[in-house]
Amino acid sequence: MRQVSRPIAVMALILGLTLAACSRGGEGRPPEAGDQAVAKVEDQTIWASDVRREAVAQGLIGDGEPLDTTSDLFRRVLDEVVDQRLLAREAERRGLDESALAQRRLEATRQRILGDMLVESVVNGSISDQAVERLYQEQLRLAQNAEELRLRLILSRTRPEAEAVVGVLAQGAAFEAVAGERSIDEATRFSGGDLGYSTLDVLPQAYADSLRDQPSGALVGPFETEGGWAVVKVEDRRPATPPTLEQARPQIVRYLTYEGVRRLLEELRGKAEIEMLPAPRAPTPAAPAAPPPSKGAVAS
Numbered sequence: 001m002r003q004v005s006r007p008i009a010v011m012a013l014i015l016g017l018t019l020a021a022c023s024r025g026g027e028g029r030p031p032e033a034g035d036q037a038v039a040k041v042e043d044q045t046i047w048a049s050d051v052r053r054e055a056v057a058q059g060l061i062g063d064g065e066p067l068d069t070t071s072d073l074f075r076r077v078l079d080e081v082v083d084q085r086l087l088a089r090e091a092e093r094r095g096l097d098e099s100a101l102a103q104r105r106l107e108a109t110r111q112r113i114l115g116d117m118l119v120e121s122v123v124n125g126s127i128s129d130q131a132v133e134r135l136y137q138e139q140l141r142l143a144q145n146a147e148e149l150r151l152r153l154i155l156s157r158t159r160p161e162a163e164a165v166v167g168v169l170a171q172g173a174a175f176e177a178v179a180g181e182r183s184i185d186e187a188t189r190f191s192g193g194d195l196g197y198s199t200l201d202v203l204p205q206a207y208a209d210s211l212r213d214q215p216s217g218a219l220v221g222p223f224e225t226e227g228g229w230a231v232v233k234v235e236d237r238r239p240a241t242p243p244t245l246e247q248a249r250p251q252i253v254r255y256l257t258y259e260g261v262r263r264l265l266e267e268l269r270g271k272a273e274i275e276m277l278p279a280p281r282a283p284t285p286a287a288p289a290a291p292p293p294s295k296g297a298v299a300s
Contacts, residue, residue: 162222
């Protein structure tokens with residue numbers, strides 16, 4: 001028997017009720033052109049677009065990315081949508097949808113959906129290929145002088161241990177061999193501490209600060225990082241290879257979407273009357289009652 005995880009069940013009770021309410025009426029008509037009916041839960045049809053939308057909501061595929069109805073992923077998400085419908089139906093049978101709490105939560109879900117649809121129609125619709133290309137060219141100009149560094153790392157638990165590493169290297173020991181013997185960084189120790197090529201802007205701040213002006217061949221450290229004390233060798237420096245437009249497109253679209261939402265909210269807040277109310281004060285605890293006089297006390 002397939003088990004439903006607690007997070008899915010909790011989300012289903014909220015989202016499933018909304019889906020059930022939205023799907024009443026027009027059950028035989030595809031909600032989107034070319035849509036395909038993929039399951040039926042009692043009198044409710046589940047469409048391929050319902051499954052794809054759920055996969056997007058879970059971050060399993062990107063918005064606009066197709067989802068093959070014969071794939072294992074589609075079948076897995078379809079099972080979850082069926083679970084949502086079943087939980088929603090049972091909640092309705094028990095009258096949970098009629099409670100004030102359910103109505104408030106359903107309304108909050110409705111508002112989120114409407115907000116997402118506004119973003120899709122107003123913000124996403126304004127992100128053109130020309131806007132993506134323009135921002136890409138701006139980033140290329142900013143990255144003209146950027147460099148990539150190929151680094152090797154030996155990470156130690158304490159500063160004395162790292163200083164001992166520097167001493168061993170100063171006697172001519174190969175960096176790769178010392179990394180394999182002494183580094184506590186399990187991700188790189190077996191590859192001679194090789195971190196590959198990186199630009200300074202993607203490195204943790206402690207590394208970027210220590211390596212900024214170091215030439216190829218330099219041995220840097222020890223310096224303290226979040227994981228321990230680092231000794232780093234700069235193997236090579238070369239001009240950074242910028243990503244292609246297609247590689248950069250998802251990140252650029254996310255940035256343009258964020259900026260579009262920020263401008264839209266700024267405009268809406270400028271038009272709306274918004275009053276932030278003070279939080280209610282916590283009740284003042286009552287003073288403790290005075291203890292009764294002892295039996296042996298004599299009144300003055």
